[in-house]
Amino acid sequence: MSGAAENWREKELSLREVVAAHPQISPFVIIKIDVQRRGVVFSQAAKDAADPARFAVTMRGIYEEKEDNIPNSLLLNDGTSIVCEPMDPDISVCPRGREPYLVEVRAGRTILTDLDQEVAEVEYWPKPRYFDCRTGSGKPMWQIVNARPQRLGIAMYQFCDFWRDAAQGCKFCAIAATFQKNKKDMLLSEDDVLETLAEALKQPGRLRMIQLCCGSMLGGRNLLDDEVDMYVSLLTRMNALFNTKKVLTQLIATAYTEKQLRRLYDGTILSSYTADVEVLNEKIFNWLCPGKAARIGYQGWKERLFKAVEIFGDNHVNTGIVSGVEFAGPAGFTSEEQALESTLREAEDFLSHGVGVAQTIWQTRANTALRRQLPPSLEYLTRLAGGLDNLQRKYNVNTFFDDYRTCGNHPNTDLSRI
Numbered sequence: 001m002s003g004a005a006e007n008w009r010e011k012e013l014s015l016r017e018v019v020a021a022h023p024q025i026s027p028f029v030i031i032k033i034d035v036q037r038r039g040v041v042f043s044q045a046a047k048d049a050a051d052p053a054r055f056a057v058t059m060r061g062i063y064e065e066k067e068d069n070i071p072n073s074l075l076l077n078d079g080t081s082i083v084c085e086p087m088d089p090d091i092s093v094c095p096r097g098r099e100p101y102l103v104e105v106r107a108g109r110t111i112l113t114d115l116d117q118e119v120a121e122v123e124y125w126p127k128p129r130y131f132d133c134r135t136g137s138g139k140p141m142w143q144i145v146n147a148r149p150q151r152l153g154i155a156m157y158q159f160c161d162f163w164r165d166a167a168q169g170c171k172f173c174a175i176a177a178t179f180q181k182n183k184k185d186m187l188l189s190e191d192d193v194l195e196t197l198a199e200a201l202k203q204p205g206r207l208r209m210i211q212l213c214c215g216s217m218l219g220g221r222n223l224l225d226d227e228v229d230m231y232v233s234l235l236t237r238m239n240a241l242f243n244t245k246k247v248l249t250q251l252i253a254t255a256y257t258e259k260q261l262r263r264l265y266d267g268t269i270l271s272s273y274t275a276d277v278e279v280l281n282e283k284i285f286n287w288l289c290p291g292k293a294a295r296i297g298y299q300g301w302k303e304r305l306f307k308a309v310e311i312f313g314d315n316h317v318n319t320g321i322v323s324g325v326e327f328a329g330p331a332g333f334t335s336e337e338q339a340l341e342s343t344l345r346e347a348e349d350f351l352s353h354g355v356g357v358a359q360t361i362w363q364t365r366a367n368t369a370l371r372r373q374l375p376p377s378l379e380y381l382t383r384l385a386g387g388l389d390n391l392q393r394k395y396n397v398n399t400f401f402d403d404y405r406t407c408g409n410h411p412n413t414d415l416s417r418i
């Protein structure tokens with residue numbers, strides 16, 4: 001699928017129709033999927049309502065960075081997070097193919113709208129207290145550790161070595177463009193990170209989990225040893241903040257060998273592990289993720305995840321997918337029925353080996369190679385969320401470290417709350 005979608009509203013089921021067709025799926029989750037798929041912009045009044053003393057409006061992440069007065073993201077009335085960067089209102093700059101939702105303020109209420117109709121009431125993400133502090137080295141702490149409503153995030157390495165050869169980077173990925181645009185340090189200082197974590201943890205009841213996620217670091221005696229060394233060093237020093245054997249932490253990283261996985265599990269406080277396969281199809285993976293395919297391979301990636309379950313234990317390992325990117329042309333699917341059947345069949349292989357699948361929604365960012373392509377229908381993405389949730393229940397895989405109350409970015413794991 002590619003290009004802007006002409007008359008797309010006439011060709012697809014609407015939000016209302018998809019909600020009616022899937023009474024077993026929370027309407028909040030379906031709204032979340034559609035906002036991520038189509039994007040969101042803010043009216044001037046909605047921006048003015050984002051008091052920077054109360055709400056998070058600054059963010060340094062590996063895929064996006066912002067310092068303005070626009071809310072980082074949204075919460076729905078039931079606590080569902082919508083992790084979705086605000087778009088440029090000029091959709092010719094970021095043509096996701098379908099008009100974005102609009103956040104407006106009406107009669108004192110902040111609401112999500114489409115075609116001038118209210119869809120849902122929304123709130124902005126609250127700002128954690130440490131965002132206003134600086135490290136001893138003078139850096140704003142919001143640049144060192146990012147935050148969702150329920151989670152801290154650390155990205156030690158702000159680049160990805162696959163992008164050292166542009167032909168090897170994942171085609172949907174914005175990490176290299178984000179790094180070049182923002183001219184930031186490539187590697188965070190451990191001292192800055194530990195100081196920021198210590199400050200963030202002073203706020204009682206605010207945060208549930210610490211996630212570590214950054215680009216791949218390929219160097220070392222063996223492939224990826226430098227990346228593993230970096231995490232072992234940081235996690236070992238983090239231990240001083242907790243003084244306990246294991247802490248609710250998630251490492252989203254490259255797929256490691258058994259020896260590398262054992263170093264992390266046996267020697268640090270790390271409790272869960274994720275290696276993103278990105279797309280559940282070997283042929284499309286090889287095209288979308290050429291660096292991963294060349295260095296580790298699709299089957300190698302799977303085998304390393306299956307081994308990780310033996311080491312980290314049941315319910316402590318999963319893989320992320322960029323759902324919708326399986327339609328990216330020219331290698332992708334052209335039929336939603338075929339894509340759904342194939343993706344769920346492959347997901348079942350992961351889940352039958354104890355590896356959870358975390359669905360994210362493909363957001364065609366302006367600074368990626370696939371920016372002019374078109375994500376699939378809301379109906380497809382909703383059926384995929386429901387199908388993945390059914391499989392997680394069938395195999396009793398409960399990835400609590402990546403669910404609605406811990407991460408908030410995955411429609412299928414949001415469904416585990418019911």
Ligand code: SF4
Pocket residue numbers: 160161162163169170173174175214215216289
């Ligand atoms: S491994 Fe792929 S998706 Fe992950 S940061 Fe590197 S290029 Fe991006």
